[in-house]
Amino acid sequence: MKRLILVAAVVLGVLALLAVSAKAFLPGLGERAFARQVSERVGRDRLGELPDGLHVMFCGTGSPLPDPTRAQACVAVIAGERVFVVDSGSGSVANLLLSGLPAGAIEAAFLTHFHSDHLSDLGDLGLQRWIGRAAEAPLPVHGPPGVEAVVDGFNAAYALDSTYRTGHHGAAIAPPAGRGLVARVFEPGDGSVPVTVYEEAGLVVRAVRVDHAPADPAVAYRFDYAGRSLVISGDLHAGRSPGFAVLAEGADVLIVEALEPRMVAPITRAASDRGLDNLATITVDILDYHTTPAGAAEAATASGTRALVLTHVVPPVPSRLMEPAFLREARARFDGPVRLARDGDVIQLPAGSDAVEFAHWL
Numbered sequence: 001m002k003r004l005i006l007v008a009a010v011v012l013g014v015l016a017l018l019a020v021s022a023k024a025f026l027p028g029l030g031e032r033a034f035a036r037q038v039s040e041r042v043g044r045d046r047l048g049e050l051p052d053g054l055h056v057m058f059c060g061t062g063s064p065l066p067d068p069t070r071a072q073a074c075v076a077v078i079a080g081e082r083v084f085v086v087d088s089g090s091g092s093v094a095n096l097l098l099s100g101l102p103a104g105a106i107e108a109a110f111l112t113h114f115h116s117d118h119l120s121d122l123g124d125l126g127l128q129r130w131i132g133r134a135a136e137a138p139l140p141v142h143g144p145p146g147v148e149a150v151v152d153g154f155n156a157a158y159a160l161d162s163t164y165r166t167g168h169h170g171a172a173i174a175p176p177a178g179r180g181l182v183a184r185v186f187e188p189g190d191g192s193v194p195v196t197v198y199e200e201a202g203l204v205v206r207a208v209r210v211d212h213a214p215a216d217p218a219v220a221y222r223f224d225y226a227g228r229s230l231v232i233s234g235d236l237h238a239g240r241s242p243g244f245a246v247l248a249e250g251a252d253v254l255i256v257e258a259l260e261p262r263m264v265a266p267i268t269r270a271a272s273d274r275g276l277d278n279l280a281t282i283t284v285d286i287l288d289y290h291t292t293p294a295g296a297a298e299a300a301t302a303s304g305t306r307a308l309v310l311t312h313v314v315p316p317v318p319s320r321l322m323e324p325a326f327l328r329e330a331r332a333r334f335d336g337p338v339r340l341a342r343d344g345d346v347i348q349l350p351a352g353s354d355a356v357e358f359a360h361w362l
Contacts, residue, residue: 046100046361047081053350054079054228056255057099057361058311060092061341064117067316070343071095072117075232075255075311079203079225085109086221086232087118088125095343097128099361104133108184108198110205111143112234113218114150123154126181131165135178142184142197144209144217151183188219191243202226208243210236212289222247226351231305233257235312238291238299248303252349252356255341256299257312259290260326264315290314293326297333307356308334311341 046057055078062070072089076096083105085096097103106129111119126139141151162179186197191209198205204224212218212235220233220241230253238244238256248254264283271280291299293310300308308330317326323340330338337356339345344362349355 041100044100045102047078047083047102047105050078050348051350052080052226053348053353054223054225054230054252055349056230056253056347057096057101058341058343058345059085059095059099060087060089061311061313061343061345062089062091062117062316063312063314064115065314065316067313067318069318070313070316072120073235073257073312074121076101077223077230077232079223080201081105082107082201082203084205084223085125087112087234088121089117090120093121093124093128095362096125099344102132103128104135106132106139108140108142109181110197110207110221111141111147111150112220112232113144113212113215114146115215115235118234119150122150122181123158126154126179127158127161127165130178130180131169131174134173134175136175137178138180138182140184141181142186142205144188144207144219145185146217147185148183151181155180188217189243191241192246194222194243194247197221206247208241208247210234210238210241210244212236215289220244220247222251228252228349228351230255230347230349231303233291233296235289236291237289238295245299245302248299248305251303251305252354253307253309253347254296254300254303254305255309255311256291256296257314258293258296258310258326258330259286259314260293260329261287263317263322263326267315286314293328293330294333297330297338300334300336305336306354307337307339307347309339309341309345309347313340 057076060071060074062072071091073087074092075086077084129139165174188209189195194206194208197207206222207219210218210220222231229251231248231251233256235257268280268283344360346359348357
């Protein structure tokens with residue numbers, strides 16, 4: 001018995017010593033681990049890791065419905081070493097920076113329409129790009145009529161903040177001429193024929209008007225560079241957007257927003273059962289101006305695209321175990337690769353190749 005007591009006392013003593021030692025050494029270990037992580041992250045430039053071609057990084061794949069795993073709508077398009085951003089919903093700028101894409105490399109932004117979940121981070125996008133490159137001119141923001149009002153609003157909201165940045169860091173870091181945003185308005189036409197809205201250094205961007213009523217105008221974009229192509233739908237009802245099929249024809253990748261009605265239905269029932277009438281009404285209203293996974297797959301098949309990626313995920317899909325239910329109808333209607341995008345996913349379309357490669361940066 002005495003021996004057991006002695007052994008227990010020794011064990012307790014050793015544990016106490018380890019606890020004291022850990023308490024003493026943990027701050028130092030944590031500091032060294034932090035320094036290593038900083039060394040790996042700060043200044044990392046993903047652009048240098050990519051082959052020449054057309055590439056995509058999803059900085060936001062969610063919707064207005066809260067989802068802790070997804071920021072709101074945002075796609076970064078990389079053409080060579082130039083970066084363009086399509087939409088900029090809440091939380092997306094943080095993901096863009098965490099991915100290793102340099103904010104200073106952003107050449108322009110494109111807005112598909114003016115719902116809040118597609119533009120709420122736009123002011124921060126302009127700020128990060130301005131400081132990231134000591135920009136001498138504002139960030140161009142391309143969009144259909146209405147983009148002027150959006151840009152003016154963000155410029156007004158960030159006006160004081162911008163003066164603070166220059167006052168604190170100086171004009172060499174935050175040149176006054178480079179702050180804010182500048183609108184680049186284009187007319188999207190009647191929705192039957194795509195229009196060219198940007199053409200420079202081998203990159204051609206075309207847009208077509210789509211149906212997302214009452215959000216009007218709304219557009220989808222197509223990017224062509226180095227023989228590769230991709231289409232970003234924005235929000236739309238594909239079945240009521242005839243020009244979308246023309247825009248998507250022969251694209252390497254079709255990126256389409258998707259709402260799965262059968263998975264929205266339980267939210268409607270739960271909201272009704274709990275007396276949340278506003279939420280129940282909203283979940284019914286959204287059914288008629290989005291594209292279903294089945295509709296996205298039919299568009300991909302008709303256009304002859306190589307791969308289909310669904311984003312702007314409605315409802316939130318918090319577990320990969322639930323993804324097959326969301327993708328079931330799409331996979332039944334399209335023979336190529338079908339993916340449900342997650343924040344940080346990357347699509348690589350190397351020049352001089354037919355390859356469609358997938359990676360993840362977050």
